[in-house]
Amino acid sequence: MNKSVRVNEQIRAKELRVIGADGEQLGVVSLAEARRLADEAGLDLVEISPNADPPVAKIVDWGKYQYQKMKELQKNRKKAKASELKQMRLGLKIGSNDLEIKLRKIRKFLEDGHKVKIMIFFRGREMAHKELGYDLINQIITKLEDDATVEQKPQMAGRNLSITVRSK
Structure with a gap:
């Protein structure tokens, strides 16, 4: 696991x-x-903070400590992945x-701490009416304004108009 942690005989500090x-x-x-105290307790001496002056060591069961x-570490990794x-x-x-259902789902994502990228895709001749897409995006923003803040302004990428929002 962690090679830098010194145990029992590996500890070199005088005090x-x-x-x-x-x-x-x-x-x-x-x-x-x-070391004598650790032996009496039937446990290991583990150097917890080697850079302190003097270094800090704890008497623990090494297997349990690891x-x-x-x-x-697993718990921290799980939390980091959440967003x-x-x-x-x-x-x-x-x-x-249908829009209300999608908005409900977006709110659920925001509650869970996720960012949400909302994409409006244009089919065929709809590309001639991009203003309708911007109107829909503005409608969505106004409906979500209590729950979310706009992180990335609306932008066209190919046949998609997208926006990114995150929870307040």
Whole structure:
């Protein structure tokens, strides 16, 4: 897992600030004394903060310590992934009820902390009436203004008019 963490005999500091198995401060003691305390408890001496002066070591079960660190990393990774970009595609001739359903779904994405890219796609001759697409985008923005802020202004890309919104 983490190669930089030193355990038991790998620790080189002459003096350590030791934290006991129950989390109590045992003060600054020599390396030999710290190892003896860990042996008495039947646990390992793990250097938690090597850059401190003096370095901080804790008396813990090494396997359990590694497991907890791994779980913590997984939890952090899960949180970091939460904010992704969701897409919602709409046709230019979308009905008002269908639009409401799409907006409900967009609000759900925003509640979950995602950004949403709303795309209006033009079919065939609809490209001649781009202003209808901009009107629809403005209608969507006004309906979402309580829940979202516009992150990227409307822009045309090929046959798509897109906008990006995020929760307030």
